[in-house]
Structures are given as C-alpha cells and as structure tokens.
Amino acid sequence: MLTDNKDLETRCPCGSGKPFAFCCEPALSGRKPAKTAEALMRSRYTAFALGAIDYLISTTASRKRSPQDAELLSEQTQVTTWTGLEIIDTVKGQADDTTGIVEFKAAFDSPEGSAVLHERSNFERENGRWVYTDGEVELIEA
Incomplete structure (x- = not known):
C-alpha cells in the first residue's frame, strides 16, 4: 500500500x-505476478538492482534452481550496481503464451569496471506464472 x-x-x-x-x-512484493515475459524480465532486473534474492530464486524455473543460488546471488548483488536496461526484442511471451524470449542489454558497474550484459533470455509458464529458464549471454566490456 x-x-x-x-x-x-x-x-x-x-x-x-x-x-x-x-x-x-x-x-x-508478490501482490501481482508479471503478466508477460518482458514484465518478468523487467522485474528480475529490478530485483537484481535492489538485491531481492528471494524473488530472483522464486522466478527461476524450479528445475533450474540449485542450493547455492541464494549465496551466489547475494554476492553478485552486493558488488554490482545496475545502471540501465534496454529491451531489444521480444518473441511471444504475452499473457496467453506459454513460452517467450526477451533480448536485452543491462549496463552495470562492478569492482572490475563497467560492462554490459547482453542476453537473449528464455521464459516459460510454470504453475501459471512466468519464470526464467536460461539464456544466451554475452558480456561486453564498456
């Protein structure tokens, strides 16, 4: 509220x-799940930016989760400052689809310097909600 x-x-x-x-x-906050794959991708970017580890884990496909996720994500979010998101393309991923793809670029700063994460992410419905499954990732040094 x-x-x-x-x-x-x-x-x-x-x-x-x-x-x-x-x-x-x-x-x-869990009040309203993302309606599209792009909305989930945006909310996951925001979760990375804010350090919302539980949200990142709960929005990853259950078959892709591992016991080390919380520790790894916590470490990543503590040393990374996300500075911008650009959505490049979406394929399917609408409210009535079961799968979707979102291609994006996410800029960040870390102790190693500035870079851009370019990813083509795959999403699917799991128990009626969008979840992240995996993606093709390219790291571009700025």
Missing part, C-alpha cells in the same frame, strides 16, 4: 519511466 507521495515519484529501476509502485513493485 502506498504510504506517501514519495512512492509515486520514485521511478522504477527497470527504466519503464513508471513509478516503482505501479511497475515492478507489485511483482516483487
């Missing part, structure tokens, strides 16, 4: 231009 006007002024980290409270926050 919104507590003050500040919630309406805080822009979502995913770059949609929408207030966080009306963009990725409902998905991250």
